[in-house]
Amino acid sequence: MSLRTAPSPVARVVADPGRRIRSRRRLRAADLMVALCWSSVAMAVALYLAYGGLAQVTDLASGLTAAGIVTGLVGTDLILVMLVLAARLPVIDRIVGQDTAMAFHRRLGKPALYLILAHGLLLTIGYALADGSNVVTETIALFQGPDMALAYLGLGLLVAVVVSSVVAVRRRFPYEVWHAIHLLSYAAVLVALPHQLSAGAVLAEGTLQRVYWIALYVLAFGSIAVFRFLVPIVRSARHDIRVAAVEPIAPGVVSLHLTGHQLDRLQTQGGQYAIWRFWTGATWWHAHPISFSAVPTDRSARITVRSLGRGSDALGRVRPGTRVSIEGPYGIFTDEHRSTSKVSVVAAGIGITPVRSMLEHAALRPGEATVLLRATDATQSYLWNEIGALPSMRGNPIFSMMGARPRGLATWMSAEALSRGVTITSVFPDLLQSDLYVCGPQSWADLVIRDARAAGLPDSQIHVERFDW
Structure with a gap:
């Protein structure tokens, strides 16, 4: 994987009329x-x-x-x-x-x-x-x-x-x-x-x-x-969700594999999240907003969690069989809410989780998506290997940008990428004809959005998943 360093000719992309109509209806609503x-x-x-x-x-x-x-x-x-x-x-x-x-x-x-x-x-x-x-x-x-x-x-x-x-x-x-x-x-x-x-x-x-x-x-x-x-209580009882396994992904990061009944009837769209409560003595009083890192099937679901405090740290120690309550799913960080025929994606750190499930669920043809994965170092490349293996990503380019940001400069890119002349439009030559999906730490995501707006991308084509409260 590499980065483009010079803008490519901007292709003329014909927007999907159906998506445009649905987008206008949502804006009117x-x-x-x-x-x-x-x-x-x-x-x-x-x-x-x-x-x-x-x-x-x-x-x-x-x-x-x-x-x-x-x-x-x-x-x-x-x-x-x-x-x-x-x-x-x-x-x-x-x-x-x-x-x-x-x-x-x-x-x-x-x-x-x-x-x-x-x-x-x-x-x-x-x-x-x-x-x-x-x-x-x-x-x-x-x-x-x-x-x-x-x-x-x-x-x-x-x-x-x-x-x-x-x-x-x-x-x-x-x-x-x-x-x-x-x-x-x-x-x-x-x-x-x-x-x-x-x-x-x-x-x-x-x-x-x-x-x-x-x-x-x-x-x-x-x-x-x-x-x-009422709805969360009924939903949790109906689906009987429990922890099946805890899989270490990286230091401080685990995937929780969940099992239950008819989990596909949650009607979860890729990119959505839920509010989770794990019923153990150390975690029952914590409610966690966590994205699905894989689209649920009839019997299984998966979330991936990074330790950011005592509450999320305790999730890495829950035992198989632990009962789980759910509120949701929620969110519009989904393929259904895009208004154009192309997709540009930027994900950093644990922000990969909704991006991974969104791409899994998206109906993408070759050439419709461009993905940039961002990390400070290799320890933050959570689930990167799964992105390239998704059927929806066949024929769609995936780039990585690794390295620290330059000190004293407000940018979301690495110092090395900036020195090579990389810009948001060189990575995404069809940016203005695309929906941009951004997920990562809030201050970092704000910088990506700043550059996208400066390039002329309207807010209606920008989708963000926040991880703050």
Whole structure:
């Protein structure tokens, strides 16, 4: 395997019309999903106004109170939207993938918290002005009201969740600790519900507002109950997945061979991942997002894991026969989601796992795919030998790039490749007429995407599998 060092003439590639149509439909569906999210916010405000919200505004105190009510409604609506995005609904996964859905979920977190904080502050000031008291006295009085202690508790829990989600803070916690804190968001929303339904006449019984909000709560928590708990429990019991063997691949890397019943009925596409839980004393409390490194058959499946901490390190020591639970499969890092007739692939380190299963599952003809495998040294060439043996890779070039990156230079390539004049377009001469699949460490993958965008590749043709949380 070698690298091209000079651009080849760009071939004119005719895109698959069927793939283009499916891609446009997914983009329209994604836009519709975003529109529905914001429409729910508009509906919350519109219903408040329809039931005479502005009619109550007669002075500064009532104006601040009305603003506090609106910020509370919008903030709560956004939190419920966040819960729906995190519920792993199959329709959301098929349209945008869990990676994109959770990115949107994270972006809504701070605005939602700021709105809830503004809700409490504006109402307190408004009530204080109306009563002729001060903010401290009014806060104490509000705390003694019906259900207000629960409302303040919910606010405190939301603050803890958002603070723990800030990247600088999040990285200080093991995943399991961060995840446990994040689950408090469910409790935060639930404990605030009695306050929302009982405070004033905003959501009075018999109003369409009350029906709307109850429906939102049912959608959010019903989705979580079904798709985060019920479906995984039923699926795990039905397929009875267990560890068949643990195969060392490289230092700190193992393949877990799994067995079960009718695993092909999971309908896993190559490139997807699942959330795995291994039921041993040392691992039962760890939930691991791990890609399939081979497409499941009726009786077998395989995942390949690199030790990145205590949780993943313990997976290399699980014993054959260990029971395994599964959530998923998830993800759109698949051949089905490409929009062109050609494929360009860049994989680094353990990022080879979804790439390997994606290529296994892809319907590729000779000349349709170009693959670049990246590693710092030979110890990171996990599963490389399997890529060339895949039937789909017959007649498709595979290149390797090994070596450290140059110091002080933001690049995804090795120093040796740069010195030879290698570029992303020299490796992939048909890049602009291809779908680019990138998988590896996030900062490294971002550099690949930067170069692809600089070459003119649109985001709709870029597919990324993230391995961070």
